[in-house]
Amino acid sequence: MSSQRLESVKNIIAIASGKGGVGKSTVAVNLALALQQLGNKVGILDADIYGPSIPTLFGLKDKQPSVDPEKKKLLPLEKFDLKIMSIGFMMRETDAVVWRGPMIHKMLQQFLEDVDWGDLDYLVIDLPPGTGDAQLSLSQLIPISGAVIVTTPQDMALADVVRGIAMFQKVGIPVAGVIENMSYFQCPHCSEKTDIFSHGGGKRKAEELKTEFLGELPLDPQTREGSDLGKPIVAENRESSQAIRFREIAEKVQSQLKVINQQKPNIQL
Amino acid sequence: MSSQRLESVKNIIAIASGKGGVGKSTVAVNLALALQQLGNKVGILDADIYGPSIPTLFGLKDKQPSVDPEKKKLLPLEKFDLKIMSIGFMMRETDAVVWRGPMIHKMLQQFLEDVDWGDLDYLVIDLPPGTGDAQLSLSQLIPISGAVIVTTPQDMALADVVRGIAMFQKVGIPVAGVIENMSYFQCPHCSEKTDIFSHGGGKRKAEELKTEFLGELPLDPQTREGSDLGKPIVAENRESSQAIRFREIAEKVQSQLKVINQQKPNIQL
Numbered sequence: 001m002s003s004q005r006l007e008s009v010k011n012i013i014a015i016a017s018g019k020g021g022v023g024k025s026t027v028a029v030n031l032a033l034a035l036q037q038l039g040n041k042v043g044i045l046d047a048d049i050y051g052p053s054i055p056t057l058f059g060l061k062d063k064q065p066s067v068d069p070e071k072k073k074l075l076p077l078e079k080f081d082l083k084i085m086s087i088g089f090m091m092r093e094t095d096a097v098v099w100r101g102p103m104i105h106k107m108l109q110q111f112l113e114d115v116d117w118g119d120l121d122y123l124v125i126d127l128p129p130g131t132g133d134a135q136l137s138l139s140q141l142i143p144i145s146g147a148v149i150v151t152t153p154q155d156m157a158l159a160d161v162v163r164g165i166a167m168f169q170k171v172g173i174p175v176a177g178v179i180e181n182m183s184y185f186q187c188p189h190c191s192e193k194t195d196i197f198s199h200g201g202g203k204r205k206a207e208e209l210k211t212e213f214l215g216e217l218p219l220d221p222q223t224r225e226g227s228d229l230g231k232p233i234v235a236e237n238r239e240s241s242q243a244i245r246f247r248e249i250a251e252k253v254q255s256q257l258k259v260i261n262q263q264k265p266n267i268q269l
Numbered sequence: 270m271s272s273q274r275l276e277s278v279k280n281i282i283a284i285a286s287g288k289g290g291v292g293k294s295t296v297a298v299n300l301a302l303a304l305q306q307l308g309n310k311v312g313i314l315d316a317d318i319y320g321p322s323i324p325t326l327f328g329l330k331d332k333q334p335s336v337d338p339e340k341k342k343l344l345p346l347e348k349f350d351l352k353i354m355s356i357g358f359m360m361r362e363t364d365a366v367v368w369r370g371p372m373i374h375k376m377l378q379q380f381l382e383d384v385d386w387g388d389l390d391y392l393v394i395d396l397p398p399g400t401g402d403a404q405l406s407l408s409q410l411i412p413i414s415g416a417v418i419v420t421t422p423q424d425m426a427l428a429d430v431v432r433g434i435a436m437f438q439k440v441g442i443p444v445a446g447v448i449e450n451m452s453y454f455q456c457p458h459c460s461e462k463t464d465i466f467s468h469g470g471g472k473r474k475a476e477e478l479k480t481e482f483l484g485e486l487p488l489d490p491q492t493r494e495g496s497d498l499g500k501p502i503v504a505e506n507r508e509s510s511q512a513i514r515f516r517e518i519a520e521k522v523q524s525q526l527k528v529i530n531q532q533k534p535n536i537q538l
Binding site: 018019020021022025050051053056057128129130131152154155156157159160163185187188189190192194195196197198219221224225227228 | 287288289290291294319320322325326397398399400421423424425426428429432454456457458459461463464465466467488490493494496497
């Protein structure tokens with residue numbers, strides 16, 4: 001592992017999920033914005049090579065990063081004061097990403113070495129869902145400070161959380177905690193709540209696995225719409241209850257990383 | 270490609286999604302049951318090595334397939350008159366599946382060659398989400414009759430549908446059609462409908478890509494609960510509106526496969 005890479009970045013947070021479709025990318029983007037609203041310099045790297053959604057989430061679908069001719073480095077795009085890089089900027093929507101493992105490894109390496117991130121307090125990495133090649137590659141390439149696992153409350157997603165945490169432990173990456181997304185739905189017509197995907201399983205599973213529970217986020221049509229329109233809820237509606245929830249979660253993530261960093265042995269090679 | 274394999278199986282349907290968490294496995298299981306209720310002999314193979322959920326969906330989590338000592342073949346489990354095989358039967362919940370591409374290929378090969386499926390009208394294969402190694406391997410290993418793409422209506426999932434269809438076309442697998450899952454939510458308290466994940470995008474995308482639209486399925490807490498409890502809605506509540514919708518979709522899938530089979534060149538090697 002080369003810890004020389006990304007030395008201007010203080011903390012690297014990997015946002016992971018055992019299962020796809022739990023809202024991982026939406027959580028990654030809004031968590032990055034929440035960390036920034038708490039006063040940090042933040043970047044986000046979309047490493048989801050199977051379905052990069054960061055360009056859509058920021059309304060940057062047709063944009064491309066430019067190159068600094070002097071440093072010979074890629075310059076991340078910027079929006080809402082975040083530095084943003086995605087594999088999605090490099091491919092067309094109709095490209096079938098049928099890359100084999102070694103190619104994924106190579107591409108991620110390039111994203112980490114050849115991008116001019118500048119000084120950052122946090123780099124949030126949106127991992128592909130699951131426990132495959134990309135996660136393995138990343139853990140070999142960069143010193144991830146902590147992993148945040150996003151799940152829905154339903155039993156099937158929770159089984160994958162167990163698998164996800166086991167994978168991070170195997171490769172020696174600390175788990176900062178678990179976020180339960182799609183916790184419940186509040187009907188906009190009658191205000192009654194329905195636990196469409198069940199409720200509370202994320203907290204239960206975090207306690208069972210002795211990991212921090214970072215918070216719950218309801219199924220929220222406004223958050224979903226903001227994601228599809230490239231207008232993340234935390235940036236567009238800072239006083240919404242969802243934005244407040246994201247800042248509470250961001251505060252917990254900050255505290256967890258402090259604990260993790262204090263526990264790290266201070267080895268000079 | 271060896272078409273000798275699985276010669277006792279008339280049609281192989283791959284259930285795919287560009288993105289995870291769209292309900293692909295729940296759709297696969299209930300579609301298999303619906304095909305059977307239309308009078309077919311049906312098997313289901315869980316090839317989702319990143320998060321096998323078929324054991325949970327059938328309430329078979331602690332079961333293991335037995336071996337026929339004479340034929341030296343694995344015998345699929347049976348429930349609701351379906352033949353069932355899953356990578357999940359072979360691993361513990363806490364195993365992190367960090368297999369590299371070649372190992373995935375080998376395992377799928379074994380599942381196809383060494384399992385005694387018997388005579389089947391349909392073998393439904395639950396693919397891992399996305400466009401990675403497992404899909405490539407499968408397409409090299411077996412003659413898939415047609416792929417069914419499951420999506421939610423939201424923009425981000427639809428972008429992945431385009432990528433998924435492009436992948437199948439690249440490897441020469443016919444696409445039988447698109448199913449829109451989580452189309453809307455009907456509040457159980459006030460009966461009002463909310464398009465939580467938007468609505469109608471699956472149909473629009475299918476028309477745009479000149480592919481059959483097979484039908485839409487609402488977000489249904491009963492269907493989700495049945496999945497978590499190992500009691501698939503189509504088997505447990507045959508007269509529910511969701512079961513009726515699944516049989517309508519199964520009829521469309523049957524017709525599509527007939528069309529595809531008629532178009533196939535009849536080559537004898």
